[in-house]
Amino acid sequence: MLRFIHCADLHFDRPFEGLHLVADKAKELPRENEQVLHNIVTLAIKESVDFLLFAGDTFHQNRPSLKTQQQFFQQIERLNEERIPVYMIFGNHDFYEKERYWFDFPANVHLFKEESVQTMTGYTNNGQSYAISGFSYLHPQISQTKVNEFPIKQADYHLGMYHGDMASENFAPFQIQAMKHKNYDYWALGHIHVPTTLSEEAAILYAGTPQGHTQKEEQAGIQLVTIKEGTTTWQSKDVSAVQWKKKEISLSGVQKQKAVLDNIVASFETSEKALVKLNLKNTTLLPQNWLQEREMIELLDYVNEYLEKHHFQQLVYQIDTKEESTSEKITISANKELIEHLYATYQQQDVFFETINELVNYPLAQQAIPLETLQEEAFAQMQKQLKSEFSWRKLDGSKES
Known part of the structure; x- marks a missing residue:
């Protein structure tokens, strides 16, 4: 049996956003980021996991402050004392540059330091072999797919760590089918902050962010994963501090x-x-x-x-004080997997901007709309409208939860 935690998009040093009206009272909130990491480490120790995965964007920037690094390493050292390994890739926000770090990573931390795919191996406490394949960003963008570089399964348990978007032009584009061909036991994805399962059969999923930093990020957590007798199961765990x-x-x-x-x-x-x-x-x-x-x-x-x-x-x-519409909702039949797939698709930057191509190419719109936040706000509004204007039913006729 293999048991581990899949964490992604921690954004350890990211501020909480949208609180300008209560800025004075919210000034202590950044301390909650440290509490989130403390909760993750505590859960790993409590569950006696074989290891912990960080699937990119652990930090919000590639030059985290000295204080941020100190806080991070203090928590990771707790895992080192319990002999729990940590495997860590770097994403588009915290792309890896060795000279940015003031401290040496603890001995239990295994870093993927290259944009080319590497494979690290180890053994569980009961002597079974595992392999973890992954890559890191060394720049803010990776324009080519990396899936082809991943080896075919070569251990009792083989996991892939991948930070990217499906079919994205800028963030390591990938296709689900290509991942399935590797026959891995689990793909630990990062980059999308909403917990999203791309394939239950092949266990390909985004863990989501452990702590929401904006009002759009209501769903937050990490995944506690168990692989036993050829079956992979996962359970979302809430580790948020607020x-x-x-x-x-x-x-x-x-x-x-x-x-x-x-x-x-x-x-x-x-x-x-x-x-x-x-x-x-x-x-x-x-x-x-x-x-x-x-x-x-x-x-x-x-x-x-x-x-x-x-x-x-x-x-x-x-x-x-806005009143919600009381008009009758339109009922649409769709299963949960389809809805999640649609959400994931339109969170891909290239798909989104292709959809609104005419708008973003209009000169006045480019000046008036900050494109970095446009996608997040539009996606949040889309989710809100879909929930308020439509009633979703499963294909068997029951209501979606």
């Missing part, structure tokens, strides 16, 4: 602002650590224009001061 939440509050029957305050503060009951977006619904009985921009910021301050005073660990970063 979650992004949406809270809806009905103000039906409320006519005065004071009652709005009472309803909002009464809605907080748990002390889980979260970044919360409030959606105030059914506000038709309140005065017209009752919540303008200045009042909204004041309301944010009031609510967050109340939460802090009463020892809640939530931070409200936005208040919205």
